Amino acid sequence: MEEIETLVAKRGELWLALAPLWLDREPRESDYQHMIEVIGRHDLTLEQLEWIFRLELAPVLSRQQMSMAGEWRSFDENRLLTRLVIHYRRLSGWRKGFWTLFSGLTTMMTRHRWNLLMTRLMEERGETPS
Known part of the structure; x- marks a missing residue:
């Protein structure tokens, strides 16, 4: 049980913040801002975020979608x-x-939203897109 609590403490906030990417409506500006704020509280690279998106979230949330x-x-x-x-x-x-x-199939419906989020995150971090 402790392992589950540790996992939820580690990832839960991030997972829930990113879940609106799979909603049947476009996320609002406030949704994107909230996602960026939550991501900012975690020490994750863009590559780590990509794998969380592809392997942790997409398989579950694409079925929901x-x-x-x-x-x-x-x-x-x-x-x-x-x-x-x-x-x-x-x-x-x-x-x-x-x-x-x-993962290409499970992220296909939300890839445009993810790319927009990553662009905004890079701008927030002062990074330039490659």
């Missing part, structure tokens, strides 16, 4: 965190390889 939109209306953070924790704890070996291979 493909389901009925009504599920988002009754968005339950605890249920989402539970799904993300279960996925994360299984993310090794062949599963990690599988999700790496198929």
Whole structure:
């Protein structure tokens, strides 16, 4: 149980902040700003963020996105965190390889939003896009 609590403490805030990328509506400016603020509280590189997006979030949230939109209306953070924790704890070996291979498909619907977020994050950090 302690391992789960540590994982939620480490990733939970970040996961929940980035979840709106998969909503059936475009994130608002305030959503992007909140994401940038939360990312700022974590010491993560752009590459680390990319892998969190592709391997930790996309496999769970793309399934949510493909389901009925009504599920988002009754968005339950605890249920989402539970799904993300279960996925994360299984993310090794062949599963990690599988999700790496198929991450292009699972991120396809939100890639434009992710790229916009990363551009804004780089501007916030004073970095220049390559």
